[in-house]
Amino acid sequence: MPPPDPTQAFLRSRKSPPDVVAGGLSGLIDRWRKTVAQIRQGYRLTFDDYLNDMDVRQLIEETLPHATVRQHKQATAALFELDEAAQSHLVRAGKCLWGRKAESEHGWTPERNWWYFMRPKSAPPEFLDEFNRPSSRA
Secondary structure: OOOOOHHHHHHHHOOOOHHHHHHHHHHHHHHHHHHHHHHHHOOOOOHHHHHHHHHHHHHHHHHHHHOOHHHHHHHHHHHHHHHHHHHOOEEEOOOOOOOHHHHHHHOOOOOOOHHHOEEEOOOOHHHHHOOOOOOOOO
8 A cells, every 4th residue: 555645644634625636746737738738829827727727836836745755846947937938928917916915924925926916918809808906815
């Protein structure tokens, strides 16, 4: 019987949905890979979907310290390529996507948590309009 997956234990402690717990860190990386593909093709989902997708990237960051050495090495190698691909199709949003309050409460910065401060270059006009509106997530 294999030892318990420490990333699954962490995700369970965070009260993540069962499918997220079952996938562990590698499942989160797979979700991020799909999001990066959507960003590269021109993001076509809603602003709320985008926030959820960026939350996956944040959850990866929070899960990494709980990974085994092997999981960590595999994840960081994949993340390097995926993050580079995503960033080449994103531009600075000019603000935290979740608003100033969340930015302050969580200590997010554009350098460390870049995914919360960038938006797709290509997306439907109604999606991009969300970035010009005052945030209801102040």
